[in-house]
Amino acid sequence: MQVYISVDMEGIAGVVNWKETFHNGEDYDRFRKLMTAETNAAVTAAFDEGVDRVVVNDSHGSMRNILIEELDSRAELISGSPKPMSMVEGLDDSYDAVLMVGYHCMAGAPGVLNHTYTGSVLQYRVNERRLGEIGMNAAAAGHYGVPVAFVSGDDCTVTEAEDLIPGVQTAQVKEHVGRQAARSLHPQKARRLIYEGVRQALSGELPEAFQVDVPVVISVQFNTTSRADGSHLLPGAKRIDPLTVQYTAPDYITALRAARALLELGV
Ligand SMILES: [Zn+2]
Incomplete structure (x- = not known):
């Protein structure tokens, strides 16, 4: 069995502010260690469950956050950016399950550091x-038939995951108080929850892969019209209102690449 772990940072226990999540930000060095430790909780649980191979993808910001020297030595690490598939770089049908650690909820939902x-x-x-x-x-994992078996983050993240993927295991490591405030578990307790959640996820029946119908119609609504001005230059993209650009793709991998291109152009 092979497991793929995508690790973001906003949903790590204790993280409540953008400054904690970027190089040279206040306390960033503390929180990248905690991110590495939560990753290790998931890696250890996977190996304790008898998995043969674990690949970790650093999926936050610069994608150079996880301290490789502190990572469980049995895991492999994908890091750096840009990567063609970004938060799911290297994922394919050779994997049996995806775990998402330190994730956050979508833009406009009430959770900690929410964004899309x-x-x-x-x-x-x-x-x-x-x-x-x-x-x-x-959806990218679903394209390859791979289910998401586990998600950790705040309360809002857990709800979003459970709404999307029936049967997914989750670990709630903090409760949002605002977009930049939370009541968090101690990191040790958070790691314990992640460890137990991952073991449970991999020992039971895995959820169905999350698959979307094809052709895939994606739309990105930006917060300013100038971003849409740049974004709709992508050949094949259509501007459907002043803020929103739409793209139709034959499959979800192409759609995700198109979404990334729309965002790169919409700066
Ligand atoms: Zn992030």
């Missing part, structure tokens, strides 16, 4: 359904 990919997106829709990063990446 960048701060400039108000809404991301796939075939009219509004998705955040859990859904964006679960």
Whole structure:
């Protein structure tokens, strides 16, 4: 059995502010250690469950956050950016399950540091359904028939995951108080919950893979019209209102690449 772990940072226990999540930000060095430790909780649980191989993808910001020297030595690490598939780089049908650690809820939902990919997106829709990063990446995994078995983050993240993927195991490591405030478990307790959640996820029946209908119609609603001005330059993209650009793709992998291009152009 092979397991793929995508690790974000906003949903790590204790993280409540953007400054804690970027290089040279206040306390960033503390929180990247906690991110590494939560990753290790998931890696250890996977190996304790008898998994043969674990690949970790650093999926936050620069994608150079996880301290490789502190990572469980049995895991492999994908890091750096840009990567063609970003938060799901290297994922394919050779994997049996995806675990999402440190995730956050979609833009406009009330949770800690909520956003969808960048701060400039108000809404991301796939075939009219509004998705955040859990859904964006679960759909990529679903393209390869791989289910998302576990998600950790705040209360809002857990709810979003459970709404999207019936049967997914979750670990709630904090409760949002506002977008930049939370009541958090101690990191040790958070790691314990993640460890137990991952063991349970991998020992039971895995959820169904999250698959979207094809062709895939994605739309990105930006927070300013100038971003849409840039974004709709992508050949094949259509501007459907002043803030929103739409793209139709034959499959979800192409759709995710197109979404990334729309966001890169919409700066
Ligand atoms: Zn992030």
